[in-house]
Amino acid sequence: MKRRALGAFGVFMAGAMLLAGCGKSSSTSSNSGAKDAKKFPEQTAMTTAKSGGSITVAEETDTPFTGIFNDELADTAPDSDVAQFGDEALFGTDDQYKINNSGSATFKLNRKAKTVTIEVKKGVKWSDGKQVTAKDVEYAYEIIANKDSQSTRYTSSLADIVGLAAYHSGKAKTISGIDMPDGANGRKVVIHFNTMKPGMTQSGNGFFWEYAAPYHYLKDVPFSKLKSSDKIRKNPLYYGPFKVSKVVRGQSVTWVRNPYYWRGTPKLKKITISVVSPNTASQSIKSKKFDVINVVNSQWKEVKGTKGYNFVAKVPLSYSYMAYKVGKWDKKSGSVKMNKNSKMGNRYLRQAMAYAMNIDEVEKHYTQGLSFRVKTLIPEQFGDFNNSKLAGFPENLKKANALLDKAGYKKKKGETYRRDPNGKKLTIHLAAMSGSPNQEAIVQNYIQQWKKVGLHVTLTTGRLIEFNSWVDKIENDDPSVDVFMGAWSLSSEPSQDDMYGAKAPFNFSRFATAENTKLLKEMNSEKSFNHAYRVKKFHEWQAYMQKEAYVVPMYNSYSITAVNSKLVNYSLKPSQSGLVWYKTGFKK
Template identity: 60%
Template sequence: MKTKKIFSSIGVVTAAALALVACGKSGNNDNATNTVKKFAKETPVKTAKQGGTVKVALETDTPFTGIFSPELSTMSTDASVAGPGDEELFDTDNQYKINDKGPATLKLDRNAKTATITVKKGVKWSDGEQVNAKDIEYSYEILANKKTASQRYNSQFEDILGMKEYHDGKAKTISGIEMPQGEKGRTVVIHFKELKPGMYYSGNGYFWESAAPYHYLKNVPFNKLQSSNQIRQKPLYFGPFKVQKIVRGQSVTWVPNKYYWRGRPKLNKIVIQVVSPNSASQSIKSHKFDIAAVRNSQWDQVKNTKNVNFVAQIPLSYNYLGFKVGKWDAKQNKNVMDPKSKMANKSLRQAIGYAMNVSAVDKRYTQGLSFQVPTLIPAQFGDYFNKDVKGYNYDLKKANSLLDKAGYKKKGKWRVQPNGKPLTIHFLAMSGSSIQDPIIQNYLQQWHKIGLNVKLTGGRLTEANSFYDKVQHDDPSVDMFDAGWALASEPSPQNLYGENTSSNYERFVTPENTKLLNEIDSQKAFNHKYRVQKFHEWQQYMFDQAYVIPTDNAYSISAVNSKLTGYSTKPSQNNNGHQLWYQVGYAK
């Protein structure tokens, strides 16, 4: 989910929320590159003064859920509103490699198969309590105890000794998490079956990078944790700001955490408030907010706004089309594929991908600021990205040919299944900005052109919370869905597409996929050349199989009050995938 320094995967983020649902070709990509060169990655560096309030726009057409716990939250909007307080244990350099500058230090020992995490003295919760070993251990209990119903638990954690036994209810403690100085000490030693090559980087998915305030939460039963006041109304964080006020689903007001370990932050107050995506451009032009994300479809409306700095980045994320081909088995804690599912035919999935005229959509709606991503590993990951995979570029002739050869014959207007039965495909898409509906209607028309009777689930775009519920719980009214991932900064795809991760929302499981994912994270993969090779093989395999078809990514542009300094998109200046708010202030 780096918005993902946040964890391993930050849950489903719709295409509408991240950008659009489209993908462009190289020409558009060049256009976007030329456009974005005008932007800086951070605000001008100036000396900041003490004081002031910053108003931040959270652009969403639905209330945020308000689960203030990284262990339990799955929504990107919740992660955004938690940003001023939710600091992670580790800082990184600009390549996302963990360093010793953050709240805690990390020491890996390949021979002993251990990770030693030591919290720095003076790192305190906003009630003044020192963050301790039990707080780190307790976060794993929240993740792994089935009573919390955490969506964050995945099979990668089972590399920790005793984790699976605790998750399955066969042990009362996690045997592989040792607290050598006791619960109130500051050191935790985690024992693994083996260390993995990605563990030197944040977002690797094998160990958690947050802590949970045990002293504050210990009396709340696990099955009531997610709905408790301690999580929903009065959360504790050890970051630079603490919660002053929450207007449920609408706004959060933050004030300085007087115990913050790096010292008092510059600002007196941060107010994060929901604003409709449709009025985002007007909010920027009228300077209603000091920081607001630019909707790329509205770039032309805001680009000449005075007294703002436009700060841009290419986020570690992508939008995609996913096909439901199975179910999540909670008892076995794994995905179970159904070879007879409606979308099990590879040719059908490929044809749907080739029918999408995404280049034209990008050109029309995103000012060239969205661009195609051909594989599930973004180009930002350097040599891990397989440049030989070309992606599903628009090709109606190929789409029709695939369907003809696979036996999807036309019977009147629509094609039927190879067995002669009618075929209706139910497509789940989330509501968003004003351009979301015409974009989705466009794709429906494209699929209709090749004779596929694709209909929107529920007959219309689906509200965000309902969308997530349907996708995560394998609602039978969903055959395919349009979503997006905010990715971890360590590129292993295990936690998104593995057999034992509930985030594999397509529910596809094949021996080859499992083999390749395991090889990517194997001991052999400490050899960089070998790991690169396996990443390339996996991307080619996923392209061929088309269980998930990546569509696009988009430049993420923020309009920042020109009086502010200290705002940056560089990984080393972020924590938890968010701005390090303690350094943001008004220039003197």
């Protein structure tokens, strides 16, 4: 259900996507699934829908969602998924994610004045009937930048807004670079920047926020208590087509029509989204338990002939990865503090682990062509920004062994595993998420691959880790984690500062090098308004990241969604992301 323009949110920590599509082993290495997926449209029939009716939607996860109903504080895909029916971005986009004025606010960029002007449309109201105001737009920045809120959304990208860094550090009580020319209760906001960036016309660029927060409703809640407040967890306000009716914490959310929705009355009367285990997804489809449900890719053969559904599909902006902990997050400075003497600090060790993995073999064995190895950290959907010349890390045990030998990781006579260059025993602790039935088998497969090159890798805690616990360990730099496997749902603008910058909380590997900072800066410099120059810098960065291997890309997968054949106007297209739940309904 990560079908929205996730770029409008920025990035999200997804569940164990790399293996979530893996179930029973396929008896062949057929690519029939990919062939099927390529045939499917990105939307159902787009026609007139009747008013009324209720639907059920599946949120496939083996763990409860945390239920943070606030864009500035939420950072996981499940929370994004369950909020999508009421949550609406300020801006609409075209199918290439370029911002236009079709959404709840208009957008105007002035490169010379170094400003972006946002004007909320008249009649855009919160679900309590209050007009969305300039203060609501500005207040979202306060939540993000105030240290007490503990938002992970404050980044060096946003810090280029005039006065935001001063507010974040406590040196200023207000954000000087955000003007409200018609007053706090007006609808216009002018944001001033120190520098203008080439990606600013794209949704998800990370240089300004694309949501508002209800100041009148939340202003009495201290920033330190916002995340746990009932106004966030149980009774949130949204200005999208639906409003929260009931929350069963971690399990389901019931949405009913927002009577004040600015576009008009949504077609559907009620939507209930409920957690379902990926293990039982195929049974849920065959029994018609849900009206909208994602297909677990390894179960495609089991469900492909199911009547009563239309299937829509696309390759999402996402990927799974493996990353190495080489430092910690320094809360005081709000930046990465790299430890060059860390266990995983040796580049050749990182590269060797990557080359030892048999990702292509796993893809062929466990999916039907619906998953595939990703070669760089900039997916192919980003067009010429993707460095297609890079091979990534195909399995090469000979190369892995040579790299380890070169780096001084040697075995003592009679021992199975290599020691570190100082001659000490080496054990590498891997944090991998729980997920589908074969997740354990696949992770153990990689552990055996590493054993083949003499590396002793064990699971942190001795087992796969539940998603929310995994997030806690990774965010807080738990010392029991040396290596971890995760997944990103990506922004729709390819800038990388928010994930891999020195001041990015999402830089979970905690690496910070002068070269990385330089390349990230060059990607979004004035020179990068020249497209060819920007492409060159993206290619250089991808090559640098492959060389250093702090983060190793693994998989992406086709995303197939089963939609009740009686429903119309359901779409995966970016241009429809703000309209889909307003338009979706039962055919007449």
